Amino acid sequence: MNFKPYTREKPDHGCDQRGVNSLGISIKEASEKLGLPAHTIRYYEKEGLLPFLQRDGHGNRIFGEKDLESISLMNCFRATGLPVATLKQMVDLTLQGDSTIPQRAAILRDYKMDLERQQQELDRAFAIVNMKLSKYDLLEQGQLAPQDRMGL
Structure with a gap:
């Protein structure tokens, strides 16, 4: 697999990471590690919440450590009722760079x-x-x- 890790800094959010330490895992493995249904992870991707998610040569999703951390954080926010639209806004602002930190x-x-x-x-x-x-x-x-x- 040709997985290219993120260049972003690791988020500091304190949510349970469930021992996520490997790179290049499948959606099934990501689902098991995070304790989330695969359809939830697919939904997050469909909504544009995982803009850096890689795919292999067959089009299968490849999850790295940063992806799992992001999904875990999003799920933590969703569990408290933060709307997906607000998460999307946060992701979009993050993609614009550090100048959006005050807005976030x-x-x-x-x-x-x-x-x-x-x-x-x-x-x-x-x-x-x-x-x-x-x-x-x-x-x-x-x-x-x-x-x-x-x-x-």
Whole structure:
């Protein structure tokens, strides 16, 4: 295989890399290493999120370490709800070079604020669930007055 590795710097993102250390692997192997279905990886490519992905002489995708790191990062972002369109915007800006770093950082700062709002909503939901569970515990123990039994 004639795999040409990236010249980009390795991203520092802290997502689980699952021991990705080899170059030139198939989509099946990439799928197994990342714990993602192959169709998800193909979708990312179709959407333009893997612009540096190489192919062998038969047209088969060849995944290098940087590809797997990028896919892992994208999947990490997708798991938190970042839209594919925003990922595509980030990829397009990355392709334009370092002059777009402020724009990319602004996108992530905005998204971080969205995540913080979501976290606050989840924290409130957890508090309510915990309160209801405590109430159910009291009900099961027969320690709750009839007037306090309203609700779910």
